[in-house]
Amino acid sequence: DAGVIQSPRHEVTEMGQEVTLRCKPISGHDYLFWYRQTMMRGLELLIYFNNNVPIDDSGMPEDRFSAKMPNASFSTLKIQPSEPRDSAVYFCASSLNGDQPQHFGDGTRLSIL
Amino acid sequence: KQEVTQIPAALSVPEGENLVLNCSFTDSAIYNLQWFRQDPGKGLTSLLLIQSSQREQTSGRLNASLDKSSGRSTLYIAASQPGDSATYLCAVRTGNQFYFGTGTSLTVIP
Numbered sequence: 021d022a023g024v025i026q027s028p029r030h031e032v033t034e035m036g037q038e039v040t041l042r043c044k045p046i047s048g049h050d051y052l053f054w055y056r057q058t059m060m061r062g063l064e065l066l067i068y069f070n071n072n073v074p075i076d077d078s079g080m081p082e083d084r085f086s087a088k089m090p091n092a093s094f095s096t097l098k099i100q101p102s103e104p105r106d107s108a109v110y111f112c113a114s115s116l117n118g119d120q121p122q123h124f125g126d127g128t129r130l131s132i133l
Numbered sequence: 134k135q136e137v138t139q140i141p142a143a144l145s146v147p148e149g150e151n152l153v154l155n156c157s158f159t160d161s162a163i164y165n166l167q168w169f170r171q172d173p174g175k176g177l178t179s180l181l182l183i184q185s186s187q188r189e190q191t192s193g194r195l196n197a198s199l200d201k202s203s204g205r206s207t208l209y210i211a212a213s214q215p216g217d218s219a220t221y222l223c224a225v226r227t228g229n230q231f232y233f234g235t236g237t238s239l240t241v242i243p
Contacts, residue, residue: 024176053231063177063222063233076229111176118226119165119184124176 022046024125026112032131038100041128043112044093051118054087054097055111057127063111069095070118102132135160135227139234146213147242154208154237156223161201164226168197168208170219171236177222180208213241 025044033039045052053068067077072089080087084103089095099106109129113122136159146152156166165184169177181190181197183206189198196209206223222236 062235063224065231065233068231078230113177119182121167121179121182122177123179124169126174126176 024112024114024123026110026125026128028128029126030129030131032133033102034133035103036101037132038098039102039106039130039132041097041110041112041130043095043097043125045095045112045114046123047093049114049116049123050092051115051122052089052095053111053113053115053122054095055113056108057111058108066097104132106130107132135163135225135230135232137223137225137232137234139221139223139237141237142235143238143240145240145242148213148215150213150241151209151211152213152239154210154221154239156206156208156234158204158206158225158232160227161204162227163201166197166199166206166226167224168195168206169222169224171222172219180221210239213239215241215243217241 027042050071054066055063057063066079067087069089087097109127111124111127113124115122138157163185167182168180171177183190183199194211199206218241220236220238222233224233
């Protein structure tokens with residue numbers, strides 16, 4: 021299996037711009053997670069989906085962040101407008117169910133200037 | 134809110150040593166606990182997952198234990214190798230949430 025695929029790997033943009041991060045989970049996995057990792061705060065869960073339905077979005081920092089999962093093989097995390105404090109590595113992960121190991125993508129390194 | 138702590142933040146050992154990494158959590162009502170390793174510039178790789186009803190899990194040179202009542206888990210690495218150098222994170226599932234520790238950075242010196 022190809023594993024969890026994220027794109028782009030790196031994104032540099034100016035503050036105020038819209039940023040869209042993409043994720044393709046492992047085929048057959050029912051759960052999809054979005055995380056953010058920074059030196060200051062470590063790894064934080066932003067939102068996760070079960071069968072394409074958002075289950076818990078309490079980690080989404082504010083209304084500028086939104087996530088969608090239109091089908092079982094694709095999800096997006098959008099930031100609009102972006103701010104410098106959004107700079108971080110964003111990871112997507114998937115698992116068969118909530119009690120199975122999570123498999124992570126290699127992340128998107130986002131820099132907002 | 135669940136808090137997950139990993140001490141020490143960094144550890145250096147000579148090759149061949151057995152070592153233990155620690156993870157503690159404040160709320161014992163967990164569904165499971167997972168250990169990951171993270172290599173620089175990469176995502177997390179799952180090592181072991183322990184369900185709340187289990188006491189330990191083993192995979193090769195790795196053994197993870199879970200003591201829910203005391204809020205602790207340990208990851209034991211036998212006969213460490215330079216390739217084990219990475220950051221090791223633990224994560225617990227509590228309710229609908231997943232909480233991660235900040236990790237222990239391990240360096241195995243050849």
